[in-house]
Amino acid sequence: MANAEKTSIRIGLLGCGNVGAALASLLVDPSAHETLVRRAGVELELVAIGVNDPNKVRSQESWFPIHLLTDNVDAIVDRDDIDLVVELMGGLEPAGTLIAKALASGKAVVSANKALLAQRGKDLEELAQAQRRDLAYEAAVAGAIPVIRTLRESLAGEAIYRVMGIVNGTTNFILSKMTAEGLAYDEVIAEAQRLGYAERDPSADVEGYDAAAKAAILAGLAFDTSIDLEAVHCEGITKLRSVDLAYAAKMGYCVKLLAIAERIGDGISVRVHPAMVPLHHPLASVDGAMNAVFIEGAASGPIMLYGQGAGGLPTASAVLGDVIDVARNLVASTYQQPPRRHASLAMKATTDLVSEFYLSIEVLDEPGVLAKVADVFGTHGVSIRSMEQTGLGDEARLVFVTHLALEHAVAATIADLKNLREVEAVGGIIRVVGNDQEAQ
Amino acid sequence: MANAEKTSIRIGLLGCGNVGAALASLLVDPSAHETLVRRAGVELELVAIGVNDPNKVRSQESWFPIHLLTDNVDAIVDRDDIDLVVELMGGLEPAGTLIAKALASGKAVVSANKALLAQRGKDLEELAQAQRRDLAYEAAVAGAIPVIRTLRESLAGEAIYRVMGIVNGTTNFILSKMTAEGLAYDEVIAEAQRLGYAERDPSADVEGYDAAAKAAILAGLAFDTSIDLEAVHCEGITKLRSVDLAYAAKMGYCVKLLAIAERIGDGISVRVHPAMVPLHHPLASVDGAMNAVFIEGAASGPIMLYGQGAGGLPTASAVLGDVIDVARNLVASTYQQPPRRHASLAMKATTDLVSEFYLSIEVLDEPGVLAKVADVFGTHGVSIRSMEQTGLGDEARLVFVTHLALEHAVAATIADLKNLREVEAVGGIIRVVGNDQEAQ
Numbered sequence: 102m103a104n105a106e107k108t109s110i111r112i113g114l115l116g117c118g119n120v121g122a123a124l125a126s127l128l129v130d131p132s133a134h135e136t137l138v139r140r141a142g143v144e145l146e147l148v149a150i151g152v153n154d155p156n157k158v159r160s161q162e163s164w165f166p167i168h169l170l171t172d173n174v175d176a177i178v179d180r181d182d183i184d185l186v187v188e189l190m191g192g193l194e195p196a197g198t199l200i201a202k203a204l205a206s207g208k209a210v211v212s213a214n215k216a217l218l219a220q221r222g223k224d225l226e227e228l229a230q231a232q233r234r235d236l237a238y239e240a241a242v243a244g245a246i247p248v249i250r251t252l253r254e255s256l257a258g259e260a261i262y263r264v265m266g267i268v269n270g271t272t273n274f275i276l277s278k279m280t281a282e283g284l285a286y287d288e289v290i291a292e293a294q295r296l297g298y299a300e301r302d303p304s305a306d307v308e309g310y311d312a313a314a315k316a317a318i319l320a321g322l323a324f325d326t327s328i329d330l331e332a333v334h335c336e337g338i339t340k341l342r343s344v345d346l347a348y349a350a351k352m353g354y355c356v357k358l359l360a361i362a363e364r365i366g367d368g369i370s371v372r373v374h375p376a377m378v379p380l381h382h383p384l385a386s387v388d389g390a391m392n393a394v395f396i397e398g399a400a401s402g403p404i405m406l407y408g409q410g411a412g413g414l415p416t417a418s419a420v421l422g423d424v425i426d427v428a429r430n431l432v433a434s435t436y437q438q439p440p441r442r443h444a445s446l447a448m449k450a451t452t453d454l455v456s457e458f459y460l461s462i463e464v465l466d467e468p469g470v471l472a473k474v475a476d477v478f479g480t481h482g483v484s485i486r487s488m489e490q491t492g493l494g495d496e497a498r499l500v501f502v503t504h505l506a507l508e509h510a511v512a513a514t515i516a517d518l519k520n521l522r523e524v525e526a527v528g529g530i531i532r533v534v535g536n537d538q539e540a541q
Numbered sequence: 542m543a544n545a546e547k548t549s550i551r552i553g554l555l556g557c558g559n560v561g562a563a564l565a566s567l568l569v570d571p572s573a574h575e576t577l578v579r580r581a582g583v584e585l586e587l588v589a590i591g592v593n594d595p596n597k598v599r600s601q602e603s604w605f606p607i608h609l610l611t612d613n614v615d616a617i618v619d620r621d622d623i624d625l626v627v628e629l630m631g632g633l634e635p636a637g638t639l640i641a642k643a644l645a646s647g648k649a650v651v652s653a654n655k656a657l658l659a660q661r662g663k664d665l666e667e668l669a670q671a672q673r674r675d676l677a678y679e680a681a682v683a684g685a686i687p688v689i690r691t692l693r694e695s696l697a698g699e700a701i702y703r704v705m706g707i708v709n710g711t712t713n714f715i716l717s718k719m720t721a722e723g724l725a726y727d728e729v730i731a732e733a734q735r736l737g738y739a740e741r742d743p744s745a746d747v748e749g750y751d752a753a754a755k756a757a758i759l760a761g762l763a764f765d766t767s768i769d770l771e772a773v774h775c776e777g778i779t780k781l782r783s784v785d786l787a788y789a790a791k792m793g794y795c796v797k798l799l800a801i802a803e804r805i806g807d808g809i810s811v812r813v814h815p816a817m818v819p820l821h822h823p824l825a826s827v828d829g830a831m832n833a834v835f836i837e838g839a840a841s842g843p844i845m846l847y848g849q850g851a852g853g854l855p856t857a858s859a860v861l862g863d864v865i866d867v868a869r870n871l872v873a874s875t876y877q878q879p880p881r882r883h884a885s886l887a888m889k890a891t892t893d894l895v896s897e898f899y900l901s902i903e904v905l906d907e908p909g910v911l912a913k914v915a916d917v918f919g920t921h922g923v924s925i926r927s928m929e930q931t932g933l934g935d936e937a938r939l940v941f942v943t944h945l946a947l948e949h950a951v952a953a954t955i956a957d958l959k960n961l962r963e964v965e966a967v968g969g970i971i972r973v974v975g976n977d978q979e980a981q
Contacts, residue, residue: 127698127840139765139881140697239695245841247687247695255679255687257580258567258861325579383847386826400567400858401685404848407823408841418840421698435875441579 107184109144110428113177113208115151115199116190117170119413120213120240122159124187124420125150129166141428151177178203184431187420188212197221204228204236209431211423213240213416219314223327226439235436237423242315243268243392245415246408247422251396252322253440259398261323264362265534268315270390270411271299271306272338272358276375277388280346280355286339298390308337309373312360319394320362320371326446334372334451341375345461345529348500349377352487354459355385356531368447370454375531377459382535452509457486457533459502460511462518463525466497470523474499477517481510496525502533547624549584550868553617553648555591555639556630557610559853560653560680562599564627564860565590569606581868591617618643624871627860628652637661644668644676649871651863653680653856659754663767666879675876677863682755683708683832685855686848687862691836692762693880699838701763704802705974708755710830710851711739711746712778712798716815717828720786720795726779738830748777749813752800759834760802760811766886774812774891781815785901785969788940789817792927794899795825796971808887810894815971817899822975892949897926897973899942900951902958903965906937910963914939917961921954922946936965942973 112128114121127133128147137145147166151174152159159165171177178186178199186203188210190196197217200210205228212218218225218241229236239249243266252261267273271293278289290307293299305311313335317328338358346356354377363370378385383405387393392410397403409415430436464470471490478485484504491498503511511530518524552568554561567573568587577585587606591614592599599605611617618626618639626643628650630636637657640650645668652658658665658681669676679689683706692701707713711733718729730747733739745751753775757768778798786796794817803810818825823845827833832850837843849855870876904910911930918925924944931938943951951970958964 123840133700136700136765137698139883142878142881245838245844247691247844247846250690250695251687254866255690255859255862257865258577259858260573260576325576383826386823398685398858400563400854400861402849402852402855404685404687404846406687406844406846408844412842414840415842418699418838419695421840422695425697426694429878430875433875433878435870435873438582438869438873441582443579 107143107432109146110141110184110431111146111148111182112185112187112424113149113151113180113183114147115174115177115186115188115196117150117152117159118189120416120420121150121189122165123413123417124189126160126162126165127417127421129164131164137425141425143428143432145424145428148183149177149180174199178206178208183208185209185211185424185427187424188214189420190214191216193217193220200225201228204232204234207232207234209235209427209436211237211420211427213238213420215241215314215318219317219330222318222321223442230439233436235427235430236439237427237437239423240416240419242318243394243410244408244412245418246392246394246406246410248319248394248406249322251406252319256396256398256401259401261396261398262364263397264319264323264394265384266315266319266360266394267357267384267387267392268360268394268410269306269312269358270392271303273387273392274298274390275307276338276341276346276356276358279341279343280350283343283347285343286341307339309335309358312358312373316360316362316371316373319360320369321442322440323362324364324369324446325440325442326369327442328371329445329448332448334374336374338375342529345459345531348461349459349531352502353380354378354533355380357384359534365449365454368449370449370451372451377531377533378535384535452512454508455505456508457503457505457536458511459500459529459531459533460515461528462499462501463493463496463528464499465523465525466492466495467523471499473521473523474518477521478514480517481514483510483514547583547872549586550581550624550871551586551588551622552625552627552864553589553591553620553623554587555614555617555626555628555636557590557592557599558629560856560860561590561629562605563853563857564629566600566602566605567857567861569604571604577865581865583868583872585864585868588623589617589620614639618646618648623648625649625651625864625867627864628654629860630654631656633657633660640665641668644672644674647672647674649675649867649876651677651860651867653678653860655681655754655758659757659770662758662761663882670879673876675867675870676879677867679863680856680859682758683834684848684850684852685858686832686834686846686850687859688759688834688846689762691846692759696836696838696841699841701836701838702804703837704759704763704834705824706755706759706800706834707797707824707827707832708800708834708850709746709752709798710832711743713827713832714738714830715747716778716781716786716796716798719781719783720790723783723787725783726781747779749775749798752798752813756800756802756811756813759800760809761882762880763802764804764809764886765880765882766809767882768811769885769888772888774814776814778815782969785899785971788901789899789971792942793820794818794973795820797824799974805889805894808889810889810891812891817971817973818975824975892952894948895945896948897943897945897976898951899940899969899971899973900955901968902939902941903933903936903968904939905963905965906932906935907963911939913961913963914958917957918954920957921950923950923954
C-alpha cells in the first residue's frame with residue numbers, strides 16, 4: 102500500500118470563481134491549518150489552481166496563493182504529484198474530460214458540478230470505481246446542506262419514498278418576495294437581477310433547469326438508479342401570478358418551486374414545478390435564498406435538511422468536507438464505493454400522476470355559471486374540495502382546490518373549461534403537495 | 542487482507558426493546574433484503590440477539606427471528622464468527638463492558654447509547670482506534686436526524702461556533718402543548734404520561750439530563766474535544782409557567798428546551814436550559830415530539846437538521862445506516878478513524894456568559910415602583926430593552942426583556958429585586974437566544 106506513509110495530500114484545483122477562491126482561502130488560511138491537519142489526519146497541500154486568466158484578482162486576502170494560478174489546466178490533471186483534483190469550473194466541458202482524465206490517472210476527484218453529474222454521473226462513477234478512487238460531490242446539490250452524504254450513508258438502510266427540495270435560491274427569493282410584497286414576477290425578477298440574486302439571463306433558474314439537474318442527482322441516490330435528465334418534467338415560475346400567491350396565502354399555503362423525486366409503485370416520478378405547500382409544513386418556512394430538502398422514508402419518517410444552497414463560502418465548506426473525507430480515504434488506501442445503481446426505474450409520465458390542484462378561473466358574472474363549471478369538473482371525475490368566488494365587476498373569479506385527481510383529467514377539465522362561453526380565462530394552475538405527508 | 546473475500550457480515554445484537562426489535566425486523570425483512578445487500582455490498586446476517594428474557598414477545602411480524610433470542614449476552618461478544626456488535630441495551634453497564642470486550646476482540650461496534658458515549662465515549666474511541674475498528678453512534682443523538690455524520694464528515698472543514706438543538710421530544714411535546722393550550726406544566730406532564738410520551742419518572746427528560754448527555758456528545762464533535770458531563774450546566778422545564786409562555790408568544794417568541802454548545806473565545810460553553818426563540822428562527826417551528834439541530838459555522842452559515850428524534854423505527858433507521866457503513870468498511874478492511882480530540886477546552890462558567898433575559902416580576906401596584914425596580918437593573922449594569930406592565934388587582938406584573946447582560950449581573954439584580962418591599966415575586970426567568978444569529 103504505497104499510500105500508507107503519506108504525510109501530505111497534494112491538491113490541484115480547477116476553476117477559481119466564487120467557490121474556488123473561497124476554497125483556496127480556506128485551504129491555505131494559516132489560522133485554520135492546525136484544525137484541518139488534525140481533522141484530515143494528514144497535511145492538505147494546495148499545489149496548483151487552473152484558471153482561464155491567471156492575472157485576474159480572485160481574493161482580497163493577503164494569504165491567497167496567487168503564485169499557484171496557472172492557465173495550463175491540462176497539466177494539473179496530468180501531474181503525477183497530485184493526489185486529488187477539485188473541479189469547480191462548472192459546465193459539461195472541459196470539466197467532464199478533465200475529471201475523466203484525473204480519475205484515469207489514479208487521482209481522486211471532488212466536484213460541485215451539478216450539470217455534469219446529472220448528465221454523466223453514472224459514467225464517471227463507473228470510472229472512479231474501476232480506478233478504486235473517490236468521486237465525491239456533496240456540494241453539487243444545495244451548497245452547504247449535507248444532503249448527498251445523508252442519502253448515501255445515513256439513509257443507506259432506508260426505503261425512501263419521496264424527496265422534495267427547495268434547491269434553487271434565486272426562485273425561492275423571487276417567490277418569497279412576490280408573496281410578502283404582492284409584487285408581480287416581472288417586477289421582482291428585475292430587482293433580483295439588480296441585487297445580483299438573479300443572472301442577466303435567468304432562464305436556468307426561473308425555468309427550473311437548475312433544479313431539474315439537482316432533482317436528477319437526488320432521485321438517482323434516493324432510488325439507486327440513473328436518471329435521464331431529459332425525462333425530468335420541468336416547469337418554472339415565470340407564469341405564476343401574484344394574485345394566485347395571495348389566494349394561496351389566504352387558504353393557508355405558500356408557493357414554492359419544488360424538485361420532487363417520488364417512488365410510485367414500481368416506477369418513479371422526477372419533476373420540477375411550483376407547488377402550494379401548507380404553511381404548517383416544514384418546507385413552508387424556508388424563505389428568501391435559503392434551500393431545504395425534505396426526505397420521507399418508511400422507517401425514518403420525515404427528515405428536513407436546511408441551509409444555504411449557494412454562495413462561495415457555504416459551497417466551499419461542503420467541498421472542503423469532501424476534500425477531508427477523500428484525504429482520509431487516500432491515507433487509508435481506500436475509497437467510498439459509488440452507489441450500486443440498478444437498471445433505470447420506469448419514469449412515470451406526469452400526466453399519469455395524482456395531485457390536488459389549485460385552479461383560478463375568470464368567468465362572466467351570470468347566474469348558472471358555477472353549475473356549468475362544476476359540471477365540467479364532474480364530467481372528468483375531478484372532485485372539488487373547496488371553491489371561493491370573488492366579484493370583479495362584470496366578471497367573477499372562481500378559485501378551486503380539487504381533491505386528489507389525475508393530471509390528465511385535470512388537463513381535460515381545463516381544456517373543456519376554456520371552451521365554455523362563460524369562461525374568460527383559466528389563470529393559475531398550481532399543484533398542491535404536502536397535505537398527504539403521512540400517506541403512501 | 543483477510544476480510545477481502547468476505548461475502549457476509551455477521552451481526553450480533555445486544556438489547557431488543559423498541560429500537561432493537563425494529564432493527565431486527567429491518568435486517569431480516571425479506572422484501573428489503575435485495576436493497577440492503579446492494580447498498581452494503583455484502584450480505585448482512587443477524588446471528589444472535591442478546592436479551593434478559595428470550596420468551597418475551599418482541600414483534601408481531603411473522604418474519605421476526607425469535608430463534609435468535611438468547612439470554613447469554615456475554616457469549617455474543619465472545620463469539621469469533623461475529624463481525625459487528627450492535628449495542629441497543631442502553632445504560633452504562635453492562636453495555637460499556639460488553640462494547641469494550643467486543644472492540645477488544647476485533648469486532649466493530651454500532652451503538653445508540655447516549656449516556657455511555659457521553660461519559661465514556663473518548664475511552665471507547667481510543668480502544669476502537671487501537672483495534673482499527675469502527676465505533677459508530679449516529680443514533681445516539683436525535684434518532685433519525687443525521688447530525689453525528691454531519692458534524693464528523695460534512696462539516697469536517699468548518700469552524701463551527703455554535704450548535705443549538707431541540708434534542709428531547711418529551712419536553713418539546715410538553716412545551717408545545719403548554720403553549721398551544723395555555724396549560725400548566727403539571728397538567729401536561731400528566732397527559733404526556735397517559736399518552737406514553739413521558740416516563741412514569743420523567744426526570745431524565747424534564748430536568749434536562751437526557752439533553753445534557755446529547756449536548757456533551759455534540760459539543761465534543763463540534764469542537765474536537767472531550768466534555769466532562771458533570772460540567773454541563775443543566776436546567777429543565779419544570780419551573781416554566783404557562784403565563785410566561787403566553788407573554789413570550791405575545792412578544793414573538795416561543796420557549797424551547799435547548800442543548801447548546803458554543804465556542805466562546807478560547808473556551809466553550811455547553812449547557813441545557815429553556816430559551817425564548819424568535820418565531821422567525823428555524824428552531825421555532827419544530828413542534829410536538831420532533832427534534833432539530835441548528836449548527837452555525839463560519840463558512841457554512843446556518844444549517845438545520847430536522848426529524849424524528851426518538852421512536853423505534855426512526856432510531857433503527859439511523860442504526861441501520863451505521864451498520865451498512867461499518868459493513869462497507871469491514872469489506873474494504875478499513876475503518877473510520879475517531880475524531881482526534883485535543884485537550885479539553887476550558888468550560889466557561891454559565892455565570893460568565895452573556896445573554897438577553899426575559900424576567901417576569903410581580904409587584905405592588907403603587908406609584909414609583911417601576912422607578913425602584915428599574916434602578917436595581919441600572920445598579921447592576923443590566924440594560925432594559927423592553928418592559929410591559931399588566932394590572933393584577935392590587936398588584937401588577939412587570940415583564941422585562943433585557944439587552945445582552947452578564948448572567949451574574951442578572952442574578953445579582955434578581956437577588957436585590959427580591960429584597961425590595963414592593964416586589965412580591967420574581968417569577969419566570971428565561972434566556973433569549975437567536976436574536977444574534979449572525980453575531981460572534
